[in-house]
Amino acid sequence: MRERKAEPTYDLDQDWTEEIRKNLLHWYDQNKRDLPWRESRDPYRVWVSEIMLQQTRVDTVIPYYQRFMENFPTLIDLAEADEDEVLKYWEGLGYYSRARNLHAAVKKVATVYGGKVPEDLETISQLKGVGTYTAGAVLSIAYNQPEPAVDGNVMRVFSRWFAMKDDVAKPATRRKMEAYALQVMCRERPGDFNQGLMELGALICHPLSPVCDSCPVNSLCQARQQGIQHELPVKKKAKPPVPYNVIFGYIKQDGHVLVQRRPQGGLLAGMWSLPTVEEQKKGNDALIPDLSKNLAEAGFHVEWGRVLGETDHIFSHRRWKITILEGEALSVSQPLPEEYTWVTEGSWDSLAFPKAYHKALRIADSRFGSRFQGSLF
DNA sequence: TATACGTGGGG
DNA sequence: TCCCCAAGTAT
Numbered sequence: 001m002r003e004r005k006a007e008p009t010y011d012l013d014q015d016w017t018e019e020i021r022k023n024l025l026h027w028y029d030q031n032k033r034d035l036p037w038r039e040s041r042d043p044y045r046v047w048v049s050e051i052m053l054q055q056t057r058v059d060t061v062i063p064y065y066q067r068f069m070e071n072f073p074t075l076i077d078l079a080e081a082d083e084d085e086v087l088k089y090w091e092g093l094g095y096y097s098r099a100r101n102l103h104a105a106v107k108k109v110a111t112v113y114g115g116k117v118p119e120d121l122e123t124i125s126q127l128k129g130v131g132t133y134t135a136g137a138v139l140s141i142a143y144n145q146p147e148p149a150v151d152g153n154v155m156r157v158f159s160r161w162f163a164m165k166d167d168v169a170k171p172a173t174r175r176k177m178e179a180y181a182l183q184v185m186c187r188e189r190p191g192d193f194n195q196g197l198m199e200l201g202a203l204i205c206h207p208l209s210p211v212c213d214s215c216p217v218n219s220l221c222q223a224r225q226q227g228i229q230h231e232l233p234v235k236k237k238a239k240p241p242v243p244y245n246v247i248f249g250y251i252k253q254d255g256h257v258l259v260q261r262r263p264q265g266g267l268l269a270g271m272w273s274l275p276t277v278e279e280q281k282k283g284n285d286a287l288i289p290d291l292s293k294n295l296a297e298a299g300f301h302v303e304w305g306r307v308l309g310e311t312d313h314i315f316s317h318r319r320w321k322i323t324i325l326e327g328e329a330l331s332v333s334q335p336l337p338e339e340y341t342w343v344t345e346g347s348w349d350s351l352a353f354p355k356a357y358h359k360a361l362r363i364a365d366s367r368f369g370s371r372f373q374g375s376l377f
Numbered sequence: 378t379a380t381a382c383g384t385g386g387g388g
Numbered sequence: 389t390c391c392c393c394a395a396g397t398a399t
Contacts, residue, residue: 049395050395050396051395051396052395053394053395053396054394054395054396054397055382055383055384055393055394055395055396055397056383056384056385056394056395057384057385057386057393057394057395058394058395059385059386060384060385060386060394061395092383092384093383093384094382094383094384094385095382095383095384095396095397096382096383097382097397097398098382098396098397101397101398128397128398129396129397129398130397131396131397131398132396132397133395133396133397134395134396134397137395149395151394151395151396152393152394152395152396153394153395154395169379170378170379171378171379172378174396194395195395198395201395202394202395207392207393207394208387208388208392208393209388235392235393237391237392238391238392238393239380240390240391266381266382267381267382267383268382268383269382313383313384314383314384315381315382315383315384316381316382316383316384317380317381317382317383318381354383354384355383355384355385356383379399380398380399381397381398381399382396382397382398384394385393385394386392386393386394387391387392387393388390388391388392
């Protein structure tokens with residue numbers, strides 16, 4: 001067992017605790033949604049769903065989860081897959097490190113743990129991409145262990161139940177919430193209790209307009225009693241995205257387009273792209289020599305042509321103002337550097353591209369009138 | 378501890 | 389258009 005750090009304990013009123021468990025579980029039994037990952041308690045299936053659901057809406061995840069499970073029905077299937085295939089099934093979901101970490105972790109489980117997802121907190125927490133929340137979620141849902149699984153929903157619910165004004169953006173606040181969660185936890189039904197908390201946050205205890213009239217525990221909620229449910233949770237505002245000028249090179253030769261795998265770390269790590277340069281201050285024109293230089297260092301000499309179009313793409317932390325520039329490869333590196341490859345124009349769905357590049361490829365396709373038909377998008 | 382890391386939906 | 393948000397983790 002992992003040693004929990006010495007967190008303060010909160011001696012909650014016993015009657016309050018029992019009533020909240022009873023009301024929450026009863027409400028969950030009556031109102032829980034039919035979701036694909038609730039059809040079994042297979043630890044692998046629970047695990048995949050929890051990774052996909054990180055910072056991602058349920059409605060967005062459902063089709064991805066179904067496609068993923070049809071193609072990788074068991075942990076061994078996923079462990080034996082190529083990383084490019086895994087990324088292809090993650091294409092468009094975002095936070096792509098989740099997919100690479102999950103794949104690496106599943107391979108470790110297959111080889112080191114005999115294909116069985118670890119059942120103890122210490123071991124499962126060492127797997128890539130499995131943090132405090134995911135460890136608690138898998139252990140409670142799949143293995144019925146009384147571990148807290150405190151996500152954004154649970155923090156919102158708790159901040160209201162206990163009228164807490166701690167900033168939920170701070171890691172220390174979540175640790176405090178986990179201490180509360182351990183106190184309130186239903187030891188008989190840990191998985192349902194954790195899911196009930198999250199379901200309440202998702203269906204009733206909304207961020208902006210909580211439906212307190214429909215809440216099964218409204219009489220037990222301190223924020224409601226004080227009429228401050230709309231003021232909670234307290235959360236520090238995020239910084240706005242930083243604008244960047246970006247150029248995508250759409251470089252052709254003999255009906256093929258040059259594409260490049262992005263580096264293994266950082267933004268869109270490991271995904272395919274068009275050759276790209278980005279800069280905060282330079283204008284787009286000033287960026288062209290940088291792109292030429294990058295390509296020359298890889299052995300490509302390019303003559304630039306028309307601007308094919310422009311588009312914007314907003315990440316959580318930066319905003320790309322993209323110019324798509326047509327180019328013709330005059331001379332080509334032999335052999336082709338590892339991170340580059342040629343794709344037949346229009347056949348983009350053989351590789352996994354993030355959304356920003358899908359936008360650009362769609363613009364280029366509309367220019368050239370090719371009949372691009374992506375299989376997923 | 379604060380920041381990087383995607384994307385899409387809704388008010 | 390803008391802002392907030394959504395089942396977090398790694399560093």
